[in-house]
Amino acid sequence: MESNAVLLESKSSPINLLNEMHQLRLLGHLCDVTVSVEYQGVRAEFVAHKAVLAATSKFFKEVFLNEKGMDGPRTNVFLNEVQVADFASFLEFVYTAKVEVEEDRVQRMLEIAEKLKCLDLSETCFQLKKQMLESVLLELQNFSESQSSEEESSTQPSALLDSKAAAVAEADQAGCPLAPPDGPADRPSSGASPEIPAAKSKEKM
Numbered sequence: 310m311e312s313n314a315v316l317l318e319s320k321s322s323p324i325n326l327l328n329e330m331h332q333l334r335l336l337g338h339l340c341d342v343t344v345s346v347e348y349q350g351v352r353a354e355f356v357a358h359k360a361v362l363a364a365t366s367k368f369f370k371e372v373f374l375n376e377k378g379m380d381g382p383r384t385n386v387f388l389n390e391v392q393v394a395d396f397a398s399f400l401e402f403v404y405t406a407k408v409e410v411e412e413d414r415v416q417r418m419l420e421i422a423e424k425l426k427c428l429d430l431s432e433t434c435f436q437l438k439k440q441m442l443e444s445v446l447l448e449l450q451n452f453s454e455s456q457s458s459e460e461e462s463s464t465q466p467s468a469l470l471d472s473k474a475a476a477v478a479e480a481d482q483a484g485c486p487l488a489p490p491d492g493p494a495d496r497p498s499s500g501a502s503p504e505i506p507a508a509k510s511k512e513k514m
Contacts, residue, residue: 329359331419340382342373346396357399359384365403368428393420402430412441439503 333339340356362369366492372386388396395417402408406429410418422430 329406330358332402334358334361334400334404340383342386344386344388344396345423346388346393348390348392351393353396355396356383357400361403364425365429367428369425391421391424392417399425399427399430402433403427415441 334357337356340358342357342359342362344355344357344362346353346355346423350373359373360370366368369386373384376384392393395414396409398410398414399421408418419431419434419438422428422434
């Protein structure tokens, strides 16, 4: 009698495998490739495992599969125009599936991912750049909304002044003076001739 097949699957095995390979690399154990990186006179060497690099980077996979012979106990690979810090971050990512970098280095990490044909790192950088762009757009939107609300609040007093000016104009057209008739022109005539002030001024001259 045949028994039914069951699936034995470990959720932690991939993480444990990555962590163990990362520790082996940091200790220099079982490493079979040395990557020399040089950029503007700054040079550094990194030891790693061919299997890990080939599994995460098509560039290294092609290099290792096409190599004709071993240079010694380790294969040497030379990379030009790659900054030391960027390749160190690349190695940490392929061995741990995560790495912390400054925001201004995200574009450089995307470039090295494309140069080394690392699809996982390329997609991660692309998603992060998308999130950063969305956050910047959201900040700009909030800033523009706050500016427009400030402009609306500043235009309200001028609107009140305009309404007052319109009221004054309407009162003038209706013949209703808003000011009290204190001026000499508004007082009723007392019968005195308007020529009297002129006569006095002649006498003075």
